[in-house]
Amino acid sequence: MLGFLARRLALAALTVLAVVTITFALVHLAPGEPMLGNAERMRADSATIARQRARFGLDRPIATQFAFYLANLARGELGESFVRHRPVALVLGEALPNTLLLGAVALAASFLLGVAIGSVQAARRGTWVDGVLSIGSLACYSTPSFWLGLVLLLVFGQQLGWLPVAGMTDPAAPEHVGPLGRALDVLRHLLLPAATLALVNAGAIARFERGALVDALGAEFVRTARAKGLSPAAVLVKHAGRSALAPVLTLAGLSVPALLTGSVLVESVFGWPGMGRVTYEAIFARDYNVVTAAAMIAGILVALGSLLADLAVARADPRQRPDA
Amino acid sequence: AGGSDSPSAGTAGGTLVIVVPGDGDVLLPPVTTTATGALVSDRIFPRLAELTLALNTVDDAGYTPVLARRWEHLDATTLLFRLDPRARWQDGRPVTADDVVFTFEVYRDTLVNSPLRPNLEGIAAVTREDSLTVAFHFRRAYPEQLYDATYHLRVLPKHLLDSIPRGRLASSPFGRHPVGSGPFRFVRWRPNSDIVLAADSGYFLGRPRLDRLIWRITPDIATAVSMLITGEADAMEVIPQREEIERALRAPALRLVPYPSPFLAGILFNLRGPRGAGAHPVFGDRDTRRAVAMAVDRATIVSSVFGQYGEVPIGAASPMQWIAERGAGQLPYDPVRAARTLEERGWRDADGDGLRERGGVPLRFTLLVPTTSRPRQRAAVLAQAQLRTVGVDMRIQPVEFTLFERRSADGDFDALFFSRTLDPSPASLLQFWSSAGIGSNNAGGYGSPGFDSLVLAAIAAPSRAAASPLWRRALERLNDDAPAIFVYSPRNHAAMHRRFEHVTIRPDNWLATVAEWSVAAGLRLPRDRVGGDR
Amino acid sequence: MTGSATPATPATPPGREARVPLLELRDLRVTFPVAGGVARAVDGLDLLVEAGETVGLVGESGCGKSVTALAILRLVGPDGHIAHGSSVRLEGRDLLALPGKEMRAVRGNHVALVFQEPLSALNPVLRIGAQIAEAVRAHESVTRATARWRAIEMLTMVGLPEAERRARQYPHQLSGGMRQRVMIAMALVCRPKLLIADEPTTALDVTIQAEILELLAELQRKLGMAVLLITHNLGLVAETTQRVAVMYGGQIVEEAATEALFARAAHPYTEGLLAAVPRLDEPRERLRVIPGQVPPATSWPAGCRFHPRCPYAWERCRTEAPPLLEAAPGHRARCWLVEEPARRTRADAPPGEKP
Amino acid sequence: MTGPLLDVRELATHFTRRAGLFGTRTETVRAVNGVSFTIGRHDTLGLVGESGCGKTTLARTILRLVERTAGEVRFDGQDLFALGPAALRRMRRRMQIVFQDPYASLNPRMTIGRAVREGLEIHELARGDAADRRVVELLDEVGLGADAVTRYPHEFSGGQRQRAVVARALAVDPDFIACDEPVSALDVSVAAQVLNLLADLQARRGLSYLFVSHDLAVVRHVAPRVAVMYLGRFVEVGPAAEIYERPKHPYTQALLSAVPVPDPKTRRARIILAGDPPSPVHPPPGCPFQPRCHHPLKDATCTAVRPELRELAADHRVACHKAD
């Protein structure tokens, strides 16, 4: 177990190093000047730019810069944002929990939804219910998230007015609502963006779950369960469902990249103060340090996702456990 | 500050939620580089004096006192300010002459690297006369001395900032928890989410009538407008797209407040050849430039992109500027004459592909458009089709914003779709179009001694009346030489919830008068009753 | 093993005696829609099992043994279809007419199944104790703890050492033999009246097979249930059953008391099968073969289904499908030779080594 | 041309495989653990044993489809493991193998004709029309029609496929064929056909077989000499008549007693072994069979000392301390 973790961590470290190297090279070799402050109001002359470049060490050869970057990274320093004039750790540190909240809720929701839809389909396979849900989940999966987000925003936010259209909290709300009130506030704001991400992802999971369940339902142990006199629901959930769990968990773990992708688009649609948005803006501002660190965090999240998936699979499938 | 003497309910109260597209960077006026940063910090840090709504930058009469109670010209190059003794920092310390001197030093310091530093070139020094009197010493005598002394500087607390190394000002904690002397106090800032200010009941010119100002950061325009419609937000500086304006208009709780735009956009030609050498093969020639300008139907572009919410500018001035008088105008849209001119200059369609060429060289150029601007992209696509009808092949190259800026600064382009937010003072024309500006802000390399002398004379003119005809001639000169096609200025409309009263909008700084805005007691929403000063 | 040579129960038609047979299949037909048409996997099968007896059902792969077993419990769905007119009676009750809920009360409770491949027949992700307890709780309203206790008791009964610890293990942690014991425990935990064992030892080694058969015989003695033993191994049938039914092409082709069948096979297919098996006890030079192969279930030949492979076939066999004919008391065969025994001479060569 | 065709000495094949959670532990499977025997020309050695005792591994190692861990294999006097790639390829013309699962041993995407032809082409035994004719001849020899040439495996039954597999092996005109349970997956009636075919071919071509099976009756039918394997080792080798009539090793005795005989009149005392075969990863100390042994004289020697094969009768060798 420990050995396994060590190996996975080493792999993750390698991944992160690769991500950092690639991103660093990408942003530094790209044409164009980092924004060194937002140019909306700035018309800096070349002397100013040179001063700023010197300040961030951008005047040195790229290899030297990279060496310095790695040295700083080893000390846990991610540098300072060119645009926001703040330590990158703070900039991303504030945004990351929001993205994690959104992503985790979306992941959980898409998992539950996908498994539920897939189960209904498998139970009713070949019927019109299956057909309709099939088309539905395929359509969800094939819908661009930005598009879906806009539609949800329009319908539930604006037309029906059930949910707030943007942000993570209501900043105008009274301060004395207490923790529960604040949590509810966040929840209300979370619903639409999470639903957007979840629906798209749930489409993929439902398709997968259906396949895994149909396979499982054809397995002999399902026949055994039916021969025992179990009800169809018990057979589906307890027997087929349990054994289809592992592959679906893997898929869920592997959908972290998709969620990250989605978050870039969905966070700007819903004004969610998350990492996707920060990264997106940083890329356009050529805020090198933020971009590199954000890519690194994304890499860590992706690696973490697949690690968690593996661990979850080990929980779900006793054949994969150490005492096997 | 922050006394408990809250004004009687009924007069004070209200929360204004403003939706903005981007987050702030630092809430410190000399170093902030974002629109939001400026908009918020301006509420915390007042100037010595404010322009009135007329935005008359030439005469001293166009100003009202703020931190400075009075001012007088000691001589042609010295301006004396007497500070209001009631003025207090929000930590209770009085605002003194030392603060003003300190402020000037900060703005001028190359380590601070304030984007406003170039605007202070006319001021040689600022000195403390006594604790409440400061003197501004100018290099030259000119009419806009008061403008330069007040407009760019927002007074900073020396006692709180003195210990911070100048180079670290932008990243200092103060910039995220500012303490000022203005009508509003800083309350909270959640990155990428919201910034909250509260009315300062100790403000020496009287507590604002609103309790709180909240900026909500929402990058997506459609979402932002939806927030206005659903009431999640109350106000937005300008709705940039016509369709969104029309959507907002349908919301009964909203009203749109029109105001002149400080904004100007157009196609800038590069008159210089590749790498700044020689003349540009197409745009080096004045007649060709004029022909291209006449081939672009600006009115159609404006109606297509903005409908009634935009206008064709008269020239290099934005509608907000007082020099933008009706009557002046650009070259007319006349594709027939344009075609004839091109024909005369040797640009003919010899191979019958519908595009002109001369000596085998096609009449082709590339227009840079930043990816961030939808209206500019739309206008460019429309212009492209129009130019094609007279045989001009304009290629559109969208480039990412910083790259756009850099290629603009380097003169590395044929043409680019610029857009500028102009200051109230017309003096900025000098940097953009004069020979002196070549190498910095005059990216197209237009240079004309006649134009230069006209502008210098206009700047030196002692009054608006005297300056006005000179400015007009300068603008006409520019239009005749066609170094650019001035395509559009939007007609700005601020969106505003109807419950707000006494709303006036100063085009250069739309929240300048927000301390006077209010909500009638009967119209208040729950969030208006939360109270600001805690 | 079951040395007590109880007299073979003849397949007496019901009604002659007041006693109702435990299981009675009449004209069972099961079809599967497949790419090339309709597979008639079981096609008019009649079978009786009396309480407490052991009946063997033998036949080669694909002849419909497993489908028969599943059809008894109505488990051929969703692909399979039990044709109208079929009847499956358990103690006189028509199982095919039962509503779903009552059918579930029969499964595992009155009739239990043991499958061939214990590794795939057990759910890999559930503990074996839980899988057995689940069977108890499906039929009896007992507490979790009771069900668990019953599971452990049953595991002890099937000879699983350290039952308590084993109950907490997963199928893959057991050996093949132990897994099959678990399957048997699961089938028997509700004390069914009939156990259908579908090739319970095919996947096991001979030494383990011997253990399992011993166990089954012992449990049958203890619990008194009837066993329908499905296998293709004639040796097994000979050693463990009292009565045998031989299947070919979805039908019973011969049915007799075990000793009678092995002593004198009436159907040429049975005869061929017996001759084709290499024998440990009496080695032979050359095996006799049944030529050709089983035709697909979608296209049974007309007439006798075995006639294309039958060494004795003549005109009548090609056109007329024989019914089950009584060759001797309690010995029936689906072959015209019963009526025309003189034709039992091969055209090409004399019959192979006679059994 | 003296000496046996195949001479196997102290052959051992061990597999190292990853085990535990995601393979962090390694364990060694001693699949074949020191086996010696010879097979003469026109000779058959039958090999029986329980599932997992190493029969398949032994057969594959002899053909060098699996690399050995120790020991040596001489084919017609040549050390098989000393051959270079080219020599090995030449050698493969003379040794062939027939597998247990007729469904897995033919490439589903290759016609039977191509499968049979492959060997001809590799060894350049025939080309063009001559190859075509040879393929038809071979198919005819195993009782398949010429039309099989253009058909695919899925169009054939198990027995027919096994014939095609035999035809493929015969194509290179080998001297020796390792038959790894060639009829275990087949029905009784079909198995008889294949067994007869193998016998005919041996008679006609003078082939030698290693005939692996877990079915003692089948082995008795085809092999004049039989080896009984247990946990990677031979426990008893000798003439078939000897072994079947007078088995010496307690394991052989148990095995024989367990085989059901299709004759209700014979009733034999069955020896029921205790427990399951131990795992080849952790073979027990001493005699490998000792934990399950029912021999009345079993004692401490059995649990401490591994018995070597002893010759108890002419050519009849047994690895048991207590056998006599």
Next chain:
Amino acid sequence: MSPWRLAWRRLRVNRAAVAGGVLAGLIALATIAAPLLAPADPLAQPDPVGLQNLPPGAGHLLGTDGFSRDVLSRTLYGARVSLAVGLLAALLAVLVGGGVGFAAGLSRPAVDRLLMRGVDVALALPRVFLLLAVFALWEGVPLAAVILLIAGTGWFESSRLVRAHVRSLRDSDFVAAARALGAGRAGVARHLLPHVGATLIVCATLDIGNIILLEAGLSYLGLGVQPPTPTWGNMILEGKDLLFAAPWIALAPGLALLFTVVAFNLLGDGLRDALDPRRAR
């Protein structure tokens, strides 16, 4: 009958797959025939004031956009880029991935491990961030580079699949038989190629949909293929501003995108079922 013919038979009776195939075929056809089918020049702006944002109607079946261009024509022409990117990038990705996976599957364990570790690392790269960065930071990335980049960051999955497939087949009896007959590495490879081919076809078909979505997402962010060339992504981007005023502008390419992705997914699922070697027995 060959396994390919069999697969074709199975595919033909799979209604969903046939629907997907027909739809994908029609879309591809419409794309090729865009100049014939399109009622107008996709770039022509007949009257950007008077005819802009016309709702669907007789003159313009799917309405006009903000520039008075015909939305139907633009959607048809937009398919060209979207499909070209999808098809070419998918093809390329699958070829590279298939090649690497095949090589890894047949290589010595050390080489195999090295390749697969590399793929593991690459799989954890945040693909969209990288693509975003490249397209945002380099101006005017040509279409060929867009395709190369999308393919270059998208072959890892298929290489894993192919490698696993090769590994499982490598231990199969028929490969052992070939080796016993004296086949070398090339001979073994020849046995495995047709199997891997089936896997690759399925991979590619399912990839097409994903890549079209990806390209649309990038275009939506203002990257990738640039205006006025219509692509579905940048049409949605243009239409997004008018989502409330003139929904058809974004709806037409949005639905085209949806249908295309659905079509290729249905076809891919059908192909997977039809080509599944487990069914090939």
